[in-house]
Amino acid sequence: xxxxxxxAYPDAAVSNGIVAGGISxxxxxxxxxxxxxxxxVAVSFFGDGASxxxxxxxxLNIAAAWKLPMIYVCENNLWAVNTSAERALAVQDVAxxxxxxxxxxxxxxxxxxxxxxxxxxKAVARARAGEGPTLIECKTYRHRRHTERPTQPDIRPQExxxxxxxxxxxDRLVAHLxxxxxxxxxEEWKAMDDEILDKVEAAVAFAKASPFPAPERATDDVFxx
Amino acid sequence: MTRxxxxxxxxxxxxxxxxxxxxxxxxxxxxxxxxxxxxxxxxRVRGTPIAEGALTGMGIGAAGSGFRPIIDWRMVTFSFVAMxxxxxxxxxxxxxxxxxxxxxxxxxxxxxxxxxxxxQHSQSPYSMxxxxxxxxxILPSTPYDTKGLLKxxxxxxxxVISFESTRLLTLKGEVPEExxxxxxxxxxxxxEGSDVTIVALAWLVHEALAAAETLDKEGISAEVxxxxxxxxxxxxxxxxxxxxxxxxxxxDEAGPTCGASAEISALITEDPAxxxxxxAAVRRVCALQVPIPYSPTLEDAVFPDRNKIAAAARAxxxxx
Numbered sequence: 328x329x330x331x332x333x334x335a336y337p338d339a340a341v342s343n344g345i346v347a348g349g350i351s352x353x354x355x356x357x358x359x360x361x362x363x364x365x366x367x368v369a370v371s372f373f374g375d376g377a378s379x380x381x382x383x384x385x386x387l388n389i390a391a392a393w394k395l396p397m398i399y400v401c402e403n404n405l406w407a408v409n410t411s412a413e414r415a416l417a418v419q420d421v422a423x424x425x426x427x428x429x430x431x432x433x434x435x436x437x438x439x440x441x442x443x444x445x446x447x448x449k450a451v452a453r454a455r456a457g458e459g460p461t462l463i464e465c466k467t468y469r470h471r472r473h474t475e476r477p478t479q480p481d482i483r484p485q486e487x488x489x490x491x492x493x494x495x496x497x498d499r500l501v502a503h504l505x506x507x508x509x510x511x512x513x514e515e516w517k518a519m520d521d522e523i524l525d526k527v528e529a530a531v532a533f534a535k536a537s538p539f540p541a542p543e544r545a546t547d548d549v550f551x552x
Numbered sequence: 553m554t555r556x557x558x559x560x561x562x563x564x565x566x567x568x569x570x571x572x573x574x575x576x577x578x579x580x581x582x583x584x585x586x587x588x589x590x591x592x593x594x595x596r597v598r599g600t601p602i603a604e605g606a607l608t609g610m611g612i613g614a615a616g617s618g619f620r621p622i623i624d625w626r627m628v629t630f631s632f633v634a635m636x637x638x639x640x641x642x643x644x645x646x647x648x649x650x651x652x653x654x655x656x657x658x659x660x661x662x663x664x665x666x667x668x669x670x671x672q673h674s675q676s677p678y679s680m681x682x683x684x685x686x687x688x689x690i691l692p693s694t695p696y697d698t699k700g701l702l703k704x705x706x707x708x709x710x711x712v713i714s715f716e717s718t719r720l721l722t723l724k725g726e727v728p729e730e731x732x733x734x735x736x737x738x739x740x741x742x743x744e745g746s747d748v749t750i751v752a753l754a755w756l757v758h759e760a761l762a763a764a765e766t767l768d769k770e771g772i773s774a775e776v777x778x779x780x781x782x783x784x785x786x787x788x789x790x791x792x793x794x795x796x797x798x799x800x801x802x803x804d805e806a807g808p809t810c811g812a813s814a815e816i817s818a819l820i821t822e823d824p825a826x827x828x829x830x831x832a833a834v835r836r837v838c839a840l841q842v843p844i845p846y847s848p849t850l851e852d853a854v855f856p857d858r859n860k861i862a863a864a865a866r867a868x869x870x871x872x
Contacts, residue, residue, distance in 0.1 A: 345640050351606040352641060355613025355621070362578060362595065362619065369613075382636075385606035392601065548651035549685050551709040 346373060346407075347380035350399070354386040357397035357460070368454045370398045376407025378421045387462065391428040394459035398450045401462065402437060404469040409482045422464035430460050437465025438496040468494070553729045560721040562695035563660075563714075564588075566702035567622065569731070571596070574620060577706065580607050581624035608634035608659070612642050612711075615655040620706065628661035628715065629672050642711045643686035654709040658702075663691075663715045664755055664805050665844045665851060674844035674851070676754075676806035678715050682782055682815065688736055689713040689782045693757035695725040697780055700734030708736065715782075717754040717805075739786035741793070745775035748865045749793040751816050752776060752803040756837075756856060760803055763862040772869055782812055787819045791826040798831035799868040803861050808838040832871035835864045 343349035350371050357369035377383055378401050390397045401421045405412045412419060425432025431453070435442040443465060450461035468491035472481045504511035557565070564587055571577045571592055579588055584599035600607055604625055611621040625631045631638065638659075646655055665674030681687055688710055692698040698716065705712040742757055743764050752760035757778045764774035775793050779785055794800050800820055804813040817834045821827050837856040845851050 343641075345636055348609060348636050348641055351609025351637065352613040352616075354606065355610030355615070356617045357613075358578075358610055359614040359617035359619050362614075363617075382606055382609060385601070385603035386609075388601055389603060389606055389610070393598075548647050550688070551646055551651065551654045551656075 346377040347382040349373065350377060350386045351382045354390055354395065354397060357390060357395040358393070360396045361393070366396075366455050368396045368398060368451050370400060372400045372402060374407060375401065375403040375405065375412045375416060375421055376410070377401075378403075378424065379407075379415055384424075384427075387425070387428045387430070387460065390460040391430045394457055396454035396457075397460035398447065398454060399460060399462045400447075401464045402467050403464050404437075404467050405487075406469050406473075406483060408473045409480065420464060422462055425462040430462060432462045432464065434464045434466065437467030438494045438499060440496055440500050467496075470495075554726040555729065556724045557695055557727050558722050558724050559692070559695045559698045559716065562699040562725075562727050563702055563716065565727070566699045566706070570703055570706045574706075576618065577620045577622060578614070579622045579624065580610065581626060582607075582630075583626065585624075604630045604634040605637055608637035609641060611657045611659070612637065612645060612655055615657045615711075616645070616653050620656045620658075622658045622660065622706065625659060625661040627673050627718075628663045628675055628677060631659070631661050631677075638681070638687070639684060643684040646710065647686055655711055656707075656709045657711045658706050659711065659713045661713065661715055662718045662721070664717045664719055665839075665855060666719045666755070668846065668848060668851065669718075670846040671843035674718075676715075676804070676839070678713075678782055679806060679811045679815065681713055682812060683810070687711050687713055687783060689715060690736065690780065691715045691717075691754050691782050692780060693717070693720065693742075693752075693754050693778050695723065695727050697734060697740065697778075699727055700732055701736070701780060704733045704736055707733070712736075715754070719755045720758075723758075734780070736781045737784035737786055738781070739777055739779045739789040741775065741789070742778050743774065743776040745773040745797070747773040747797055748799040748801060748868055749775045749777060749790075749797045750801045750803060750861060750865065751790055751793075752778060752861070753812060754805060756803040756805055756861070759856070759858040760861050762858040763865065766858070766862050767865055770866075772865060774865055779812075779816070785815070785819065787823075790816060791820060791823050794820045794826050795829040798829050799865075799871075800830070800832075800834045801837060801861060801864045801868060802834065803837045803856055803864075805839055805855060807841040808836055809841055811838060813838050832868040835868050837861050837864045 350373055353369050353371035360367035360369050403421050422432030422434045433446050435446045446463050453461055472479050501516055578596045580598050580600050582600055582602050584597050588597040607623050611623040614621045663676045681689060690701040690705055692701050702714055705714055743761055750760040760776045764776055767774045777790055777793050802813040802816050804811055813836045820834055837860050840854045842854060
């Protein structure tokens with residue numbers, strides 16, 4: 328599921344301040360993959376909010392018409408900032424929109440890693456076989472506020488947040504593995520959890536310790552040399 | 553060897569030569585050009601759904617994936633439905649990624665009026681794009697410049713917009729058969745003169761040359777400068793001419809408000825060495841600040857032409 332990367336970070340192509348804008352950009356990566364013919368597949372991740380915007384529909388139409396090796400993954404987390412999917416979406420299943428473009432629209436439990444993996448595997452196979460894109464809708468939930476700004480209000484009902492927190496995908500995966508004989512012991516899980524946390528803390532410490540760029544670098548990289 | 557071909561044909565030659573040279577170039581437009589389809593096939597030359605926003609964004613994604621897309625918006629009218637991709641994405645993505653990946657994209661659009669296509673299809677909005685950082689843009693006035701600048705634009709590693717005057721598409725001019733390119737950011741002195749500098753854009757280069765002939769008969773020697781590239785703008789060639797003549801007229805088919813003509817005027821007057829040489833205020837000859845009307849009499853009244861340019865030149869000559 329790797330497509331050519333735009334940055335130094337593998338598989339992290341573009342995150343976008345305009346949530347739907349990135350869908351068209353990644354569809355261009357899908358066109359590049361088709362022209363290259365080396366079995367690459369481009370994957371665009373977006374939310375229920377972006378699925379209401381024009382680029383989603385324009386891109387799905389083009390990708391379906393040209394059978395681009397694309398996977399469109401909608402993380403339907405029920406909220407776009409503070410507007411609920413219930414209010415914003417004419418049809419609550421984003422996957423149903425695939426029907427308008429004649430491509431598979433698959434609904435999965437987005438908090439079940441095995442269900443997501445299975446759907447993605449099928450979609451990759453379909454894309455590589457030249458059969459075109461798949462829209463996968465992962466039913467999930469936004470664990471935190473829209474942004475980390477402390478002033479950003481959060482109007483989501485507490486009961487709703489609590490209910491979804493019980494379905495945390497990592498907790499579910501750990502419980503599943505622990506339930507399987509010999510898959511994951513408490514000690515192994517603790518070590519893994521500590522290791523990941525250490526990596527995150529080290530990354531934060533590195534970022535905080537790194538110097539800010541010199542002011543004269545503000546004009547660097549406006550254009551490629 | 554040279555021969556006479558039109559601006560439209562010169563542009564097509566540039567695309568054909570570059571697509572032959574580099575297989576990473578592909579072409580998207582809502583109406584695929586038959587000469588390109590015939591040579592390069594439907595995989596590389598795609599007629600697309602009417603979805604300029606998606607096409608413009610797909611160009612970015614494909615460019616970031618190692619290709620060199622050409623996206624033809626056809627009329628600049630349609631670029632406006634792609635403005636998120638132009639403003640928020642294409643112009644900024646190289647900067648936002650700290651220069652880690654190049655995004656070589658050519659966007660093409662016809663601009664300008666005079667062909668009775670009414671307000672939507674007669675626009676010259678290049679200054680809207682000039683206002684963004686991160687986009688280069690060309691505005692050729694001859695078949696020679698069209699071909700040479702387009703070839704350079706295709707080879708540039710940045711998003712470049714080629715604005716091509718609708719009125720000039722059928723204009724014929726000499727183009728060599730041999731390979732050549734024209735660097736971006738180099739203005740062209742289309743006519744040398746000593747009394748007044750006329751900086752003119754696209755179609756108005758030809759109107760300025762006609763005005764210069766008239767002025768010549770009146771004993772006024774006009775120099776005509778064609779910037780050719782709007783970003784980067786060759787400020788030094790324009791300033792050098794202004795220092796030489798001390799009198800400047802700027803002619804643009806767009807309206808005056810925040811236009812390329814305003815930028816050119818500012819480049820002249822804000823440079824102390826050039827300002828000291830000015831013998832008259834810089835005068836602009838632009839379209840009226842109105843949507844371009846459909847009625848022929850109204851459209852002709854709205855646009856600048858050779859007579860208005862000549863009148864402006866006489867006015868700056870008469871100052872003090």
